[in-house]
Amino acid sequence: MNAVTASPAQLSLRAVLLSIVLAVILAAANTYLGLFAGMTIASAIPAAVVSMAVLRLFGGGSILENNIVQTGASAGSSIASGVIFTIPALIILGYWTEFRYSWVLAIAGLGGLLGVLFSVPLRRSLIVDQGLAFPEGKAAAEVLKTGENPAAGVKVLGLAALFGGFGKLAAASGLRLIPDTAAAAAWWGKGIAYFGTNLSPALFGVGYIVGLNVGIVVLLGSIIGWNVAIPIYSAFFLENDAALSASIAQGCTEAGMVSAECAAGAIWSAQVRYMGVGAMLIGGIWTLFSLRNSLFSGVKSGLGATRKQAAGAVPVQVPHTERDVPMKYILIGLVLFTLPLLALYQAIVGQWSASIPMTVIMIVAGFLFVSVSAYMAGLVGSSNNPVSGITISTILFAALVLVLLLGKESSIGAVAAIMIGAVVCCAACIGGDNLQDLKAGHIVGATPWKQQVMLAIGAVSSAMVMAPVLNLLLEAYGIGARTPEHPNSLLAPQANLMASVAKGIFGGELPWTTIGIGAAIGAVIIAVDSWLKASGRTFRIPVLACAIGIYLPIELMVPIFLGGLLSHIVERRMGGAKNEEEHGRIHRMGLLFSAGLITGEALMGIFIAVPIVATGRADVLALPDSMHFGGWLGLILLAVIAWLLYRTATRKAAM
Known part of the structure; x- marks a missing residue:
């Protein structure tokens, strides 16, 4: 030319x-x-x-x-x-x-x-x-x-952004009409049973965008952390961890009872989330190798x-x-x-x-x-x-090179x-x-x-x-x-991981046993995913997505899974699309609604931060206690948003 x-x-x-x-x-x-x-x-x-x-x-x-x-x-x-x-x-x-x-x-x-x-x-x-x-x-x-x-x-x-913004405004950092999370926890002997979901419209939108496969994988990671690792640690290892036991007894006791939800969060913060660190480390190394x-x-x-x-x-x-x-x-x-x-x-x-x-x-x-x-x-x-x-x-x-140049105690x-x-x-x-x-x-x-x-x-x-x-x-x-x-x-989560890796190389104190267990879990996930790939399966288990699920609270992963499930339902509806153009429109409209939910909630989160910082009060926008509702209202709001997303993604009017 x-x-x-x-x-x-x-x-x-x-x-x-x-x-x-x-x-x-x-x-x-x-x-x-x-x-x-x-x-x-x-x-x-x-x-x-x-x-x-x-x-x-x-x-x-x-x-x-x-x-x-x-x-x-x-x-x-x-x-x-x-x-x-x-x-x-x-x-x-x-x-x-x-x-x-x-x-x-x-x-x-x-x-x-x-x-x-x-x-x-x-x-x-x-x-x-x-x-x-x-x-x-x-x-x-x-x-x-x-x-x-x-x-x-x-x-x-715009419509989705309004719903996303209202969901954030109504939550715990805003009007406090609804809590951030609807959760339930109970002691099961010495173990802890815990499950909950965040009420964030943005997370639901994220799930719709990433799809059902990723939604299942991140929830699987959280189940490993919260419904397997935490109960096991609570039942068999907590009594031998004097510092953590004392911290839970001091910080989680309410009316003479130790809160199961609080105890689960403390165990996750001190120990279990580092399994996610190990899984992400082995996942990062495997990613480069593969x-x-x-x-x-x-x-x-x-x-x-x-x-x-x-x-x-x-x-x-x-x-x-x-x-x-x-x-x-x-x-x-x-x-x-x-x-x-x-x-x-x-x-x-x-x-x-x-x-x-x-x-x-x-x-x-x-x-x-x-x-x-x-x-x-x-x-x-x-x-x-x-x-x-x-x-x-x-x-x-970089940390390993800098250890040679600056010393391990730098x-x-x-x-x-x-x-x-x-x-x-x-x-x-x-x-x-x-x-x-x-x-x-x-x-x-x-x-x-x-x-x-x-x-x-x-x-x-x-x-x-x-x-x-x-x-x-x-x-x-x-x-x-x-x-x-x-x-x-x-x-x-990623910045926490980076800090943990860098600090660990330079003499920091990290629960290396827990990190090693996480690395072993990551290796098993990699092996299973390799088998799925060799078998020609469409469902995959990306190790980094599963590691993020282990590292984060389970309530953040549940709405992502639910959004992915709705995306799958819409995809099945796409099977009836008359042509590729209609198929693309359905996908595009659902994507736009989800992006609106995310953008609206995120921007509202930033706007809410302004009066909080200006007054120095986290409850500056909170309504009177009589107007604070339970998680059920948040679940209803999330269900309405899911219905609107489904209707928007599948309606006949072309964009």
Whole structure:
């Protein structure tokens, strides 16, 4: 192709501004969701629908303008994932008491920019030459092509957001009409029987999006932790754990009786959740091993594309649909963005003999894992991308190297390892996202370099709001372990895991026996999943999903399972769809409703935090006790939302 084709308008001012606004909103919403439930959602499709509706109000928008908007907006969820998986570990480790704006901006912004640069050479190899699927990118492109009536989609998003927001406002951190959880627990001899469900509409929406398979697996993990491990520990080991027994006797006694629910929570916090740590560790190592061929393929593709660009093998005169950011600008950007990170690492460790190797590890691991993330996003999609396993491996390797450089008793070693992992995690999240967006652009005829620039703008814009949002959530709800001051603290499961791994390497005290048991459970899960794969079964048991279930309270996993079950019911209804277009519409409308539930609840959680922080009172919005209802009202609300989601996903009116 030697002829130069003109590039239609894409990076218009209105598209860039709308993209930035959506990126910031989605970054804030996914920050809350990720700290709360350990999961974030892909946001390209909701952003595309909103873009089509908003730009239509301003005289219409081309498909390429809408594609630019969803490209930049999707950076919000990616940056949020990279940040909340790692940076809260600095609070958990006690290194920070608040999130430092300049440092969070540097880690998230520069990590995101490096992710964009590392992924640019991969586009031609993975999208054009190998033609990988990139399912979310393909789905976003189909929405862009068929979204002739986006107003209906925005209506669904808005309605669902209202229900999601009301569910959060009515709960324990808001009006207190309903509790956060409907649970029941009882002593069974010396054992504890416990079951409960969170009443969060957002978690129900997450379950609908991830589907029944993942819903079953995460609930299975929680059953292992809460209905197997806790009863066993309570019945056979608790009386030999003097410290934990004393803590339960002191903190869980009500009217002369030890609360079974409180005792179960204490055992989970002190012991059982570390089984999840062991399962995630073995899962992260297994993920890298099982992806070794994909890893080499992704890195080989990246290096090959880089050599071709550098050698000028790609013609200068090409259509706008094949123009990437030039290699010389990529190399300049790598130098410019790496130097501030070197200075940051030096400020942490105070010795060049450690900060320079830290930077080298960050660059090598960054390129390596951006390639892996991009390749896996092409195979199984961003939602199933094992970024947490990648990050665990990075932190584990970095910590082992830093032990040699700083010593096992270093007070700063764990923090330094987290700092390396945070940049790599942000880069890997953005890398997979970039390729999804570029796949959508490839289908609709967009200009790659303009998408790459827009993603960089979206990444930096999102990074600019991360620290204020995190500080607001930290002060209002707490992050990490639940305390009397913050009984409903946001658990930040991945960040807790990263902190545990780094602290354990540098002389920290961890229940290694429990971690070892979790690793053994993870190995069994891997073996069963390998058998399912070899048998050609469609049902799979991804070890990292099961590990998250073990690590988190069971009440968070139940609504995810229920949402996945509803998604399965809708899928069965899809079997009666007249054609592929109707099938896609059914899926799209359910997805939009679920995304609205998540966004509405997450944004309401942030809005509620403002008066809590301003007054210093957690009950500032609470209604009188006479208006506090039990969990039954929350269950009714969740049932109504489930019914609305089903009706929305299956109704005949086309979007």
